[in-house]
Amino acid sequence: MPSSFETLRWRDGAIEMLDQRALPERQVYLSFDSAAAVAGAIRDMVVRGAPAIGCAAAYGVAVEAKRISGETRAQFENSMDAAFETLKASRPTAVNLFWALERMKTRLQASSSTTVPDSASALLDEAHVMCREDVTLNRRMGVHGAALLPERSRVLTHCNAGALATAGHGTALGVIRSAIEAGKHVAVYADETRPFIQGAPLTAWELQQDRIPVTLIADNAAGFLMSRGNIDAVIVGADRVAANGDVANKIGTYQVAVMAHRHGIPFYVACPLSTIDLAIASGADIPIEERAAEEVLGYREMRWAPVGTDVVNPVFDVTPAELVTALITEEGVVRAPDREKIAALFRSRTTT
Amino acid sequence: MPSSFETLRWRDGAIEMLDQRALPERQVYLSFDSAAAVAGAIRDMVVRGAPAIGCAAAYGVAVEAKRISGETRAQFENSMDAAFETLKASRPTAVNLFWALERMKTRLQASSSTTVPDSASALLDEAHVMCREDVTLNRRMGVHGAALLPERSRVLTHCNAGALATAGHGTALGVIRSAIEAGKHVAVYADETRPFIQGAPLTAWELQQDRIPVTLIADNAAGFLMSRGNIDAVIVGADRVAANGDVANKIGTYQVAVMAHRHGIPFYVACPLSTIDLAIASGADIPIEERAAEEVLGYREMRWAPVGTDVVNPVFDVTPAELVTALITEEGVVRAPDREKIAALFRSRTTT
Numbered sequence: 001m002p003s004s005f006e007t008l009r010w011r012d013g014a015i016e017m018l019d020q021r022a023l024p025e026r027q028v029y030l031s032f033d034s035a036a037a038v039a040g041a042i043r044d045m046v047v048r049g050a051p052a053i054g055c056a057a058a059y060g061v062a063v064e065a066k067r068i069s070g071e072t073r074a075q076f077e078n079s080m081d082a083a084f085e086t087l088k089a090s091r092p093t094a095v096n097l098f099w100a101l102e103r104m105k106t107r108l109q110a111s112s113s114t115t116v117p118d119s120a121s122a123l124l125d126e127a128h129v130m131c132r133e134d135v136t137l138n139r140r141m142g143v144h145g146a147a148l149l150p151e152r153s154r155v156l157t158h159c160n161a162g163a164l165a166t167a168g169h170g171t172a173l174g175v176i177r178s179a180i181e182a183g184k185h186v187a188v189y190a191d192e193t194r195p196f197i198q199g200a201p202l203t204a205w206e207l208q209q210d211r212i213p214v215t216l217i218a219d220n221a222a223g224f225l226m227s228r229g230n231i232d233a234v235i236v237g238a239d240r241v242a243a244n245g246d247v248a249n250k251i252g253t254y255q256v257a258v259m260a261h262r263h264g265i266p267f268y269v270a271c272p273l274s275t276i277d278l279a280i281a282s283g284a285d286i287p288i289e290e291r292a293a294e295e296v297l298g299y300r301e302m303r304w305a306p307v308g309t310d311v312v313n314p315v316f317d318v319t320p321a322e323l324v325t326a327l328i329t330e331e332g333v334v335r336a337p338d339r340e341k342i343a344a345l346f347r348s349r350t351t352t
Numbered sequence: 353m354p355s356s357f358e359t360l361r362w363r364d365g366a367i368e369m370l371d372q373r374a375l376p377e378r379q380v381y382l383s384f385d386s387a388a389a390v391a392g393a394i395r396d397m398v399v400r401g402a403p404a405i406g407c408a409a410a411y412g413v414a415v416e417a418k419r420i421s422g423e424t425r426a427q428f429e430n431s432m433d434a435a436f437e438t439l440k441a442s443r444p445t446a447v448n449l450f451w452a453l454e455r456m457k458t459r460l461q462a463s464s465s466t467t468v469p470d471s472a473s474a475l476l477d478e479a480h481v482m483c484r485e486d487v488t489l490n491r492r493m494g495v496h497g498a499a500l501l502p503e504r505s506r507v508l509t510h511c512n513a514g515a516l517a518t519a520g521h522g523t524a525l526g527v528i529r530s531a532i533e534a535g536k537h538v539a540v541y542a543d544e545t546r547p548f549i550q551g552a553p554l555t556a557w558e559l560q561q562d563r564i565p566v567t568l569i570a571d572n573a574a575g576f577l578m579s580r581g582n583i584d585a586v587i588v589g590a591d592r593v594a595a596n597g598d599v600a601n602k603i604g605t606y607q608v609a610v611m612a613h614r615h616g617i618p619f620y621v622a623c624p625l626s627t628i629d630l631a632i633a634s635g636a637d638i639p640i641e642e643r644a645a646e647e648v649l650g651y652r653e654m655r656w657a658p659v660g661t662d663v664v665n666p667v668f669d670v671t672p673a674e675l676v677t678a679l680i681t682e683e684g685v686v687r688a689p690d691r692e693k694i695a696a697l698f699r700s701r702t703t704t
Contacts, residue, residue, distance in 0.1 A: 024658035189664075192648065192657075194546055194570040200649070200657035208658055215662040218546040218648055219571050220604025224640075224669040227606065252572025254579065255607055258614055288576075296544065296570055297552070302654050305544075305552035306376035306560055310567040312541075317576040 004209045007052050007164050008059065008131065010124075013066065015059035017047045020164060021300075024205040035064035035083035042090040042097075045196070049165020050239045050275055051134050054096030057087045058127035061104040065120035076116045080108060093248060093289045093316050095240040095277040100130060134167035137272050137330035141171060142178025145235065145270055145328035149179045149186060153232040156222060156260075158191040159250035160202035161237025161270060171270035172235040173206065175328060180212060187213040189231060191222055193250060195295040195313060219252050223259040234260045235328075238271040245321030245337030246283030247271075251314055257323040266325040273329055273349065276342060283318030291315045356561045359404050359516050360411065360483065362476075365418065367411035369399045372516060373652075376557040387416035387435035394442035394449075397548070401517020402591045402627055403486050406448030409439045410479035413456040417472035428468045432460060445600060445641045445668050447592040447629045452482060486519035489624050489682035493523060494530025497587065497622055497680040501531045501538060505584040508574060508612075510543040511602035512554035513589025513622060523589040523622035525558065527680060532564060539565040541583060543574055545602060547647040547665060571604050575611040586612045587680075590623040597673030597689030598635030599623075603666055609675040618677040625681055625701065628694060635670030643667045 005027065009016050015038065016029040030046055032038045038060030041047055047056045064083040068076060084101055091097060107126040111119040149155065155176060159165075162173035169177060179186050188207055192199040200216055207214040217225065225231050234256055240248040247253070247269050260267040280286055293311035298304050305311075327334040327342075331349045334341050357379065361368050367390065368381040382398060384390045390412030393399055399408045416435040420428060436453055443449060459478040463471040501507065507528060514525035521529060531538050540559055544551040552568055559566040569577065577583050586608055592600040599605070599621050612619040632638055645663035650656050657663075679686040679694075683701045686693050 024656075192546065194544065194572055197656060200661065204661045205658045208661070213662075215664055216648055216657055217664055218603060220546055220602075220607065221664065221666055221669075223607040223610065224603060224666050225664070227669070250572075251570060251576060255572065255575040255611060258575065258610060259607060262610055296568055299651065299654065299656065302651065304376075304549060304651065305568055306557045309552065309556045309560070310565075312567055312569055312573065312577070314573055314576055317573075317579070 005163070006168070007047065008055055008167060010059070010128065015056070015063050017041060017056060018164070019046050020048060020202060021045060023201040032060070033063055034067055035060045035086050038063065039086045039090040048198070049160060050094035050096040050237070051166040051171065051272060052164070053091060053094045054100035054274065055127070055131045055134055055167045057090070057097050058100045058104050058130045060087050061101065062120070062124040062127040065123045069117045069120040071116060073116055076119070091289065092287050093239045096274050099274045103130065131167040135169055138166055138169040138171060138174040139178065140330040141270055141272060141328055142169060142174040144333050145175030145268065146179035146182050146184065148266070148268060148326065148328070148333065149184055149233060152185045154187050154189060154230060156189045156191065156225070156231045156234045156256065157203060158236050158253050158256050159193045160198040160206070162203055162206045164202050164206050165237060171237040171272065173203070175235055175268070175270050176212065177210065187215070189215050189217055189225065191219045191252065191256070192216060193252065194219055196315070197299060198250070222256055226259050226263040226265055231265055233266045233268060235268045235270055238269050238275050239316055240280065240286050241269070241271050241276040241327065242280040242282050242286060243278045243342060244282045244339045245324060245327065245342060246286070247319045247321070247324060248283060248286040248288070248316050249319065251317050254317040254319045257319040261323050267323060268326050268328055269324055270328045273331060273346065278346065283320060286318060288314050288316050357515070358520070359399065360407055360519060362411070362480070367408070367415050369393060369408060370516070371398050372400060372554060373397060375553040384412070385415055386419055387412045387438050390415065391438045391442040400550070401512060402446035402448040402589070403518040403523065403624060404516070405443060405446045406452035406626065407479070407483045407486055407519045409449050410452045410456050410482045412439050413453065414472070414476040414479040417475045421469045421472040423468060425468055428471070443641065444639050445591045448626050451626045455482065483519040487521055490518055490521040490523060490526040491530065492682040493622055493624060493680055494521060494526040496685050497527030497620065498531035498534050498536065500618070500620060500678065500680070500685065501536055501585060504537045506539050506541060506582060508541045508543065508577070508583045508586045508608065509555060510588050510605050510608050511545045512550040512558070514555055514558045516554050516558050517589060523624065524587040525555070527587055527620070527622050528564065529562065539567070541567050541569055541577065543571045543604065543608070544568060545604065546571055548667070549651060550602070574608055578611050578615040578617055583617055585618045585620060587620045587622055590621050590627050591668055592632065592638050593621070593623050593628040593679065594632040594634050594638060595630045595694060596634045596691045597676055597679065597694055598638070599671045599673070599676060600635060600638040600640070600668050601671065603669050606669040606671045609671040613675050619675060620678050620680055621676055622680045625683060625698065630698065635672060638670060640666050640668050
C-alpha cells in the first residue's frame, strides 16, 4: 500500500517537495536547486517532520554540489562547507537534520580524491540511498509497532508523523499503515495540533488519501475522549530522543502523554534510530525551538488576536521517558525505555 | 476599576449585547427584542459564558414580556411558557441558564395577580437586579480569590471567564482584577482555547482593555510552561459544578487540571453558587454539549481541513473534584471541595 503522493522527489536535476503549506487545497510541488533554497524551504515549513527534514537536507547538499560542480576542488570544498552550515541552521530541534548532514559530509570526505563532478554524483547517490533507507526502516518500524495494536483499535496521534513527515510510509502513521496491511482495523483520532495545525491539512489529508478512517479533534478534546474510553492507544513520532528515552516532539505531546498515563492508555513513540541522540543525556538538554508569534495570533493569512498581543510559541516539548510505554524503532520495540535499554539497542543493531 | 466595555446593556426598550463574534476587530452592539432572538444569540454565541448566558436569558424573558404586554393574561402566560422553553433549549451545559429562567419564572408567578404590563415591568426589574447581583458577587468572589494569589504571580487561564462571560468584572478574571486592585502583580497566560478561540479575541482583548499583562499561548503549550516553572497558579471558571465538586468547563480544562496537578500548581475554579448544581450528583451526570464540526474544520469563514473530514467536537469536559485545589465562590473559598463542604457552604450562605 504505497502512499498516493510523494513528499520529496528528484526531478529534472532538482529536488522537488510537496508544498505542505498548500494542503489540503492544492497538491503543488516546488523545485529547489540550491542548498540555500532547500534551507529556506525547511525553515518555512514547505517540508517538516524530522525524517523528511533529514532527507530534504541530504538533497539540499546534493543539489548544491551539482550546482557548483564546475568549481575547483578547493572552491567546491569551501562552498560545500558553507552549504552545510546554511542547512544546519534551518531548524534547531530535529536531530535527523544534523545526522543527515554528518552522513553527507562523511560521503563528501570519502570522495575527496575524485573529481568534483564525481563527488557531486556520489552525494546525489547518497541522498537517494538515504531516502530509500528511510522508507525501508519505516516499514520495519511499522511491522514492529503493528504487533502492539489490538485487532480493533482507536489510535490517537498528535501532529503529523506520517508519509508527509518522512520519505514515505511514515513513522507513527507507518505503524498504523502496517497494522492495516496486516489486516487489523484501526481508526485514527487526529489532534489538530495548534499552532501549525498539522493534524487537519496533513494527517487527516494523508490518511484520507489512503482511505484510513480518521476523526479530527481539537487538541483540548484528547483528555475528554480518553476519559470516555474512546482511545485504545497513542502513537506519536519524535523530533529527538535523548539517551535516557526522553522524547522531544511537537508541542502538546507531553500533555497527551500525561493524559494517556492517567488513563492507563499505552503511549508509543515511533522513532528510527537516527532520531535517538546518544550525545544528549536527557530531555533537559534538548534545545526547544520557538517560532514566530504570528503562528499563535492566527493561522496563515488570517489574524484573530488583538494587535500587539504578546505570545510565547515553543513548538516542541519534552515527554519524560517514564511516560513512554515503548519506543518503536526499526530494530524492535523498547518497552519502558531507559539509558541501558537504549544503549543495548544500539549495540545489537543489525544495520549501521 | 470598572471594565471599559459592557457585555450586556438595556437600551431603548431592548437588550443589547456586545457581539463577541466580532471581537477583537469590531466593538459592535446588537439589539434583541424577543425571547427567540435572544435564544438565537445565545445559541450562535453572540454572548457566551455561563453567568452572562444567565443574564441574557433573564433579559430574554423580560424583553418578550414587554413585546407581548398587550395580550390577555391567559395569552400572555401561554406565550411566556413558550418563551421559557425556547430560551431553555438554547444551550445545554450552563446551569446558570436554567437557574436564571427558574428565577424569572418564580417572579412571573409572583406577579400573576397584577396586570400584564405590571408583570412585564416586574420581570424587567428582576433581570436588572440579577445582572447587578452578578457583578456584586463577582467582586465578592474576586476578594476571596485574590487572597489566594502570591504578591507576584503568573496565572494561567483557559477560555474566557471574564467580564465578557458575566455581567461585569468576571469570575476567573474577576479574581485577577481584584488581586490587581489589591496591589498584587499578576501576569496572565491565556490559553487560546480551540476550537472557539475564546482566549485570543476575548480574554486577551478584555485584559488589554484593562491594561492587565497577558501572554497568549497555544493550548498545547500549557504543560510545557508548567514544566519550565513559568506558571504559579491556574484559575478557570465553570459552566456547571456538581454537588461533589466535579467541574464542567470549557473543553481542555480537564487537561490543564491534570497538568497542574502533576506540577504541584494550585488549580482554582471561580464559580458563583448559581453555577453549582446540587441536583447533579457528580460530573458523570452533566450533559456535555457537542457543537458543529465546522468549529474544528477551520475558524469562522476560514476552512483548513480537507472536505468531508469527520470531527467530534465536545465543547465541555469534566474535571474531577480531586484535581481542584479550591472552589472560589462569593461565600468564600472551599479547599479540596467535596459533597459535605459544598453542602455546608449552601447551608451557611449569607445571601439567597
